[in-house]
Amino acid sequence: MEAVVIFVYTVNVLFLLSFTVRCDTTVQYCSYINIHVVKEDGQPQILTIADPDSDISCGCQQPQVGQPSNTDSQSCYSQTSNKTPRPSLPANDENSPNTRKLFQPTGPDGLPYPAHRIPMPPFEHGARYWGLAPTVSILIEDVMSKICGDEKEQPVICDIFRRVSVNCPPDSNDNKDYIEQCTSYIVENDLLPVPTGDNSADNRIAYGHVLIGAGLVDEAVEYFTSLTREYPNLASAYHGRGMAYIKKGFVIRLAERALADFLKAAELEPLNPEHYQCMAELYIPLGKYREALDSVKRAASLTEEPTSRILFLKATLELTAENFKLAEVEYRESLRRSREPQTKYLYYNLAVTLYYRGKLRNSIETYKELIKMEPDHTEAHCGLAHAYSKLGDFINAKKVFNKTLQLNNEHLLSRQLKGLYHYNEGCLQDALSEFQVCLQMEPQNYICQYMESLSLTSTGQFYKAVKGYTKVIVQRKPAIKMSPEFIKSHYLREYGRFLHHNLDEILLDIDFDGQLQNEFKNKWIKLEPFGFKTPYTEQPGISPSISDVCPTGFSELPIEVREVICFARAIGSLMSSSTDGQGRNGRQELAVGLASMHIAQSMRAVSAITNLSDFVFLVLDRTVTWQQVFDIAVKYIRLVNPDEPMFWLNKMDEKDINIGYTHDMYIIKGHTINVKMMHYFDLVYRLIRTMISVHCGEGEMYPEEIMHELASAETFEELIDIFHKDIFRDQGFVMSTQLSSMKNPNGPKHEGVMLSIASDRSGKMTLSVNLPFNKEKATAVYQEMDYVFFELYHEIKKFGGKTTEDPDHIINLILSLVYYFLNLSPISHGSSAVAWSVAVGLIMSVGRDVTGRIGPGKLLEIEAALTGGPDVFSAVTKTWMKIKRMKDNPLLRIHHVSKMLPTLRDVLEALTHVQSDCYEVFAISKNIIV
Numbered sequence: 059m060e061a062v063v064i065f066v067y068t069v070n071v072l073f074l075l076s077f078t079v080r081c082d083t084t085v086q087y088c089s090y091i092n093i094h095v096v097k098e099d100g101q102p103q104i105l106t107i108a109d110p111d112s113d114i115s116c117g118c119q120q121p122q123v124g125q126p127s128n129t130d131s132q133s134c135y136s137q138t139s140n141k142t143p144r145p146s147l148p149a150n151d152e153n154s155p156n157t158r159k160l161f162q163p164t165g166p167d168g169l170p171y172p173a174h175r176i177p178m179p180p181f182e183h184g185a186r187y188w189g190l191a192p193t194v195s196i197l198i199e200d201v202m203s204k205i206c207g208d209e210k211e212q213p214v215i216c217d218i219f220r221r222v223s224v225n226c227p228p229d230s231n232d233n234k235d236y237i238e239q240c241t242s243y244i245v246e247n248d249l250l251p252v253p254t255g256d257n258s259a260d261n262r263i264a265y266g267h268v269l270i271g272a273g274l275v276d277e278a279v280e281y282f283t284s285l286t287r288e289y290p291n292l293a294s295a296y297h298g299r300g301m302a303y304i305k306k307g308f309v310i311r312l313a314e315r316a317l318a319d320f321l322k323a324a325e326l327e328p329l330n331p332e333h334y335q336c337m338a339e340l341y342i343p344l345g346k347y348r349e350a351l352d353s354v355k356r357a358a359s360l361t362e363e364p365t366s367r368i369l370f371l372k373a374t375l376e377l378t379a380e381n382f383k384l385a386e387v388e389y390r391e392s393l394r395r396s397r398e399p400q401t402k403y404l405y406y407n408l409a410v411t412l413y414y415r416g417k418l419r420n421s422i423e424t425y426k427e428l429i430k431m432e433p434d435h436t437e438a439h440c441g442l443a444h445a446y447s448k449l450g451d452f453i454n455a456k457k458v459f460n461k462t463l464q465l466n467n468e469h470l471l472s473r474q475l476k477g478l479y480h481y482n483e484g485c486l487q488d489a490l491s492e493f494q495v496c497l498q499m500e501p502q503n504y505i506c507q508y509m510e511s512l513s514l515t516s517t518g519q520f521y522k523a524v525k526g527y528t529k530v531i532v533q534r535k536p537a538i539k540m541s542p543e544f545i546k547s548h549y550l551r552e553y554g555r556f557l558h559h560n561l562d563e564i565l566l567d568i569d570f571d572g573q574l575q576n577e578f579k580n581k582w583i584k585l586e587p588f589g590f591k592t593p594y595t596e597q598p599g600i601s602p603s604i605s606d607v608c609p610t611g612f613s614e615l616p617i618e619v620r621e622v623i624c625f626a627r628a629i630g631s632l633m634s635s636s637t638d639g640q641g642r643n644g645r646q647e648l649a650v651g652l653a654s655m656h657i658a659q660s661m662r663a664v665s666a667i668t669n670l671s672d673f674v675f676l677v678l679d680r681t682v683t684w685q686q687v688f689d690i691a692v693k694y695i696r697l698v699n700p701d702e703p704m705f706w707l708n709k710m711d712e713k714d715i716n717i718g719y720t721h722d723m724y725i726i727k728g729h730t731i732n733v734k735m736m737h738y739f740d741l742v743y744r745l746i747r748t749m750i751s752v753h754c755g756e757g758e759m760y761p762e763e764i765m766h767e768l769a770s771a772e773t774f775e776e777l778i779d780i781f782h783k784d785i786f787r788d789q790g791f792v793m794s795t796q797l798s799s800m801k802n803p804n805g806p807k808h809e810g811v812m813l814s815i816a817s818d819r820s821g822k823m824t825l826s827v828n829l830p831f832n833k834e835k836a837t838a839v840y841q842e843m844d845y846v847f848f849e850l851y852h853e854i855k856k857f858g859g860k861t862t863e864d865p866d867h868i869i870n871l872i873l874s875l876v877y878y879f880l881n882l883s884p885i886s887h888g889s890s891a892v893a894w895s896v897a898v899g900l901i902m903s904v905g906r907d908v909t910g911r912i913g914p915g916k917l918l919e920i921e922a923a924l925t926g927g928p929d930v931f932s933a934v935t936k937t938w939m940k941i942k943r944m945k946d947n948p949l950l951r952i953h954h955v956s957k958m959l960p961t962l963r964d965v966l967e968a969l970t971h972v973q974s975d976c977y978e979v980f981a982i983s984k985n986i987i988v
Contacts (some may be wrong), residue, residue: 144516145223148727176583176721176886178958221533240268247533251332252323253295263294270302278302293326297333302341312771313340325467329361331368351375366395366404367441374407382415382729382778402432411439418449418638436466440475447479448733450641455479466501477509484645484698484972486513504530508543515550515700516645518607518966520558521600548588550700551576555597561604561963565693568962571709579705580714607966612974622958623968624976625948629902633894635912638732643974646698650895652968653691656955660690661854683902684847684875691895695888697962697969702887707831708840717903718832721883723919726825741924742825743777745813749793791815797881800874801845808838810881811923829883839882846875853903865904869941872900873932901939905947910940 182265244250245257246265262285269278282299289295300319303312317340324333334357341350354371358364364372389408396404405428412421425442429436443458459476462469477492490513496506511526527547529533530538538544553574560568571579575591612620627644630651636640664682689706696704707719725735725742747768764780769776793812812828850871876893883889898908912918916938925931944952959965 061554076111076420113582114296142427148294167549176719198791207332219964223719225804233600237265237268241265242270244268250294252297252327253833254292254294259289259292259294263298264484266295266298266302270305271300275302275305279306279713289368291326293323293330293333296320296323296326300336310344313344316340317344329360331357332875334360335368335371342371342375347375347378351379366392369395369402370407370759373411377407377411377414380414380728380730382411385411385417393702402435404439405431406435406441409438410443413441413445413448416733416736417636418445418733421445422449434465436472437558440469440527441933443472443479444475447475447482447641449638450636452479452483452641470496470499470503473499474503474505474509477506481509481513482641482643484643484647486517486645486970489513490517502533504533504538504541504543508547511547512550513555513699515557516697516966517609517970518557518561518963519608520554523554524558524600526550527554542585545585545587546582546701549578549582549703552597553703554701555599557962558600559598560605561607561966562961564960565962565965566690566956568693569602570693570696571706574705576709576711576714579703580710581888582703583705598728607963610967611968615971616955617979619958619968620974621952621981622652622655622955623648623860623974624979625952625969626955627972627976629654629898629908630897632908632911635916636914638736638913639918640917642699645969646695646891648969648972649694649698650691650898652901652955652959652965653694653892653895655949655952656690656694657687657896658902658949658953661687661900661903661950682851684843686848687900688896689880690901691892692885692888694965695891695895697965698888698891704888707884707886708836715833715836718830719886720831721829721889723827723829724824725827726823728823734917735920738917738920738924739824742813745778745793745924746815747771749813795923797839797842797878800928801842808842809835827920829881829919829923831883831967836882836884839878843875843878843882845879846871850872850875863902865906868904869901869906869936870929870932872897873935874928875900876935877922877925880919883919893922897935897939901941902944902949905944906941908939910938913938 076811097603241261241264244267245260250260250264252263254263266278266281266285269275269281279302282295282302285292285295286299296319300316300323303316303319306312318664319336320333320337320340324330325339327333334353338350338357340352341347341353354368354375358368358372361368369388369392373385373392376382376388377385386408389404389411390827393401393404393408398773407426409421409424409428412418412424422445424441425438425445429442432438439458443462445456446452446455446458456479459472459479463476466472468542473492473496477489477496480486480489480492490510493506493510493513496503497510500506507526508530511523511530514520514523530544530547531551533539533544542720544682555576575590575592575594577592578594581588581590612623615623627648628651630649631642631645633647633650685706692704692706708715723735724732726732767780768777771780791814793813795813796807796808798807799805809830812830813826814828815823815825850868853868853871876897879896880889880893885892894912901908918935921934922931925934959968
């Protein structure tokens with residue numbers, strides 16, 4: 059389909075409205091739900107059912123109804139490829155300075171290439187597809203259970219009812235009188251769920267319900283069957299038999315019979331909400347969520363004031379459909395009207411809903427309320443711990459995880475999430491312990507197997523890691539074969555072999571981008587299944603002659619090495635910020651610190667060289683470019699998390715560069731909010747409002763009703779509700795920023811980032827920041843960075859390695875270099891960590907110290923994307939950094955990082971010391987000034 063494109067200009071921003079429906083490569087989740095069913099023996103049974111309407115390629119295995127699933131049942135997600143290219147913005151048309159052409163790279167057949175999408179980690183990573191799911195109890199109760207279910211109220215009839223024996227026929231002398239007394243009680247007190255209005259018929263229906271409640275289920279089925287033959291139009295008889303089928307046991311054959319009876323009852327009595335509510339409760343475990351939602355909506359519409367149970371079911375189905383805002387409203391209303399036994403499910407599901415809405419603190423308080431009611435609720439403790447972890451409150455997360463495992467030491471989901479929490483914190487030994495316990499409990503658990511192997515790779519234990527990845531790869535279950543863990547294991551097994559083979563090589567001499575094949579890298583960063591068009595050469599196997607990394611105690615390391623590690627940890631800790639959804643990672647902070655120190659030490663040495671032809675790195679021994687400076691940071695930071703491959707995009711195959719790459723950073727997907735981006739909601743709200751007003755000033759494109767709603771929207775959430783309307787899902791909207799040029803201020807601007815509103819394959823509205831990388835943009839931005847770096851070098855050279863008296867201009871150049879880097883995003887992952895490392899390193903090289911952290915709620919890459927230009931970005935960033943002059947520069951005395959940690963083995967070993975005690979080192983070292 060050919061895109062219709064309209065361009066509207068303002069001073070700094072280009073608005074692009076595209077009427078092409080684009081399918082982004084996104085993470086598609088299989089919806090699923092935990093269902094609690096009480097079996098005949100009184101024991102709870104948990105079913106985990108996948109949504110059959112979700113993308114079939116997701117590969118979720120749907121458990122058979124009636125087969126209990128483990129409480130740690132997992133859903134999965136898959137990557138789906140975009141078939142329509144996202145437009146990229148070209149340079150200005152030479153013939154018309156006020157128009158632009160849509161640039162779409164084409165293949166040999168003349169058709170546009172699909173853009174390469176680089177998937178970002180899901181912002182609820184570790185929760186949705188690891189088992190935190192809504193819970194609903196199947197609560198189709200018989201009449202006598204409702205009467206006698208409340209311990210506080212025990213009518214006399216319940217004593218009589220309990221005397222009914224399941225071992226005797228209903229008409230036996232032992233049972234007959236008791237059953238008749240209960241039958242009369244039900245009719246006299248109008249307790250029938252579906253009364254007929256005829257006293258004789260009601261007595262017969264009530265008799266059948268007493269049989270159900272007494273456990274005489276087979277007799278009840280026969281009894282109601284005889285009634286349907288005698289009275290084929292009696293809805294109550296079909297309804298009663300449906301309830302009897304459910305009491306026989308929740309297996310698919312009986313569930314379908316029960317559903318058929320409820321459907322027949324609804325056909326005979328279309329205005330009775332009881333039939334529709336029972337249908338909804340049956341549709342859920344059958345995996346028919348849409349039918350369940352339709353039924354419960356019908357039940358709600360037939361009552362003046364829907365019951366708490368109806369609202370609960372409706373909210374749970376809205377939650378499963380990811381309509382989180384509506385689910386929250388329904389749960390709160392249900393909770394207001396609720397009474398036991400579903401209150402605990404209400405609190406739990408409300409907490410899950412609030413979590414996915416990004417209201418982490420509200421979710422935490424709701425979990426706490428549930429725990430007050432039920433202190434031994436394991437899932438509530440697990441959800442609370444995960445919410446703390448997501449908030450970045452690792453201290454409370456650890457406490458609650460420990461409490462969860464005290465309640466149930468074999469709670470598999472808690473083991474998984476606690477291991478993930480330790481991994482994200484950078485404490486890999488603690489993570490390994492949790493994943494290993496998980497594998498002892500369930501040896502075939504591929505999530506724990508994958509995470510154990512990933513932790514082993516990060517610590518340099520490649521022999522065990524490769525074996526672990528192989529165990530994931532050889533599993534043959536369809537759900538596993540379509541999972542990200544299965545796909546990643548193929549690449550990480552090869553990557554682990556590559557790292558092992560280069561363990562004793564100088565880190566800066568290892569050519570990660572050149573030694574790994576381009577197709578391998580390209581498919582890995584896009585998370586495509588392992589398989590190649592060109593011949594692929596496997597990496598050398600694990601060689602016995604190369605030992606794995608052997609962790610050394612921190613106190614056993616030479617004092618010079620400990621000085622480097624401790625100083626690096628102090629520097630790297632400044633990258634952390636108090637941003638919801640982004641906790642501190644000690645391993646990443648250490649890598650950032652090492653990279654910053656290495657850059658600072660090398661640039662100080664380079665700046666002392668007087669001859670331009672001698673402008674070389676002491677270690678690299680070749681002419682310096684800005685990319686080599688950034689590559690130092692890349693080499694350290696790529697070792698932090700092998701799960702996110704870091705490669706230079708400009709070193710890919712020419713064809714892939716022509717196609718281009720796009721980093722997608724979702725703000726909202728459907729009704730799921732990216733918690734890390736919440737600080738930018740107001741800014742995005744203002745940008746969108748400005749975009750629409752400017753666009754409509756050129757020519758109104760939307761109905762008057764929509765325009766009125768847009769004008770009256772006062773909050774970001776109200777704006778998002780409007781964008782869920784069909785007109786926006788069908789058309790889409792893209793705003794593109796432009797980068798001003800420092801090299802040629804009066805020349806054309808360069809393509810920046812895109813703020814897009816579009817619809818994904820499942821019809822969910824997405825709001826995202828997209829960073830395109832294509833050949834044309836890369837060429838333009840590279841020229842800017844070459845220019846800035848050359849200016850920076852000459853400024854630094856003026857001082858010959860001495861402390862700069864007035865470094866403000868130099869610091870502005872450094873931050874401008876970082877600004878262009880972030881807007882280009884020329885590496886597949888980790889741009890912000892790399893950019894911060896370079897900025898801090900270059901600032902330290904001119905005798906200045908960074909003493910501040912990134913601002914609360916701030917993200918470096920978003921600041922660069924949404925600020926007006928390099929000067930504004932520099933001004934904002936300097937307020938965070940709180941740059942001061944170094945009184946006593948320790949870099950002049952501490953040994954060079956490349957000499958203390960020269961090889962890959964040395965750096966991997968150093969990265970394990972994220973929790974080591976540095977106080978002793980500070981006390982005895984003369985080189986580190988605290």
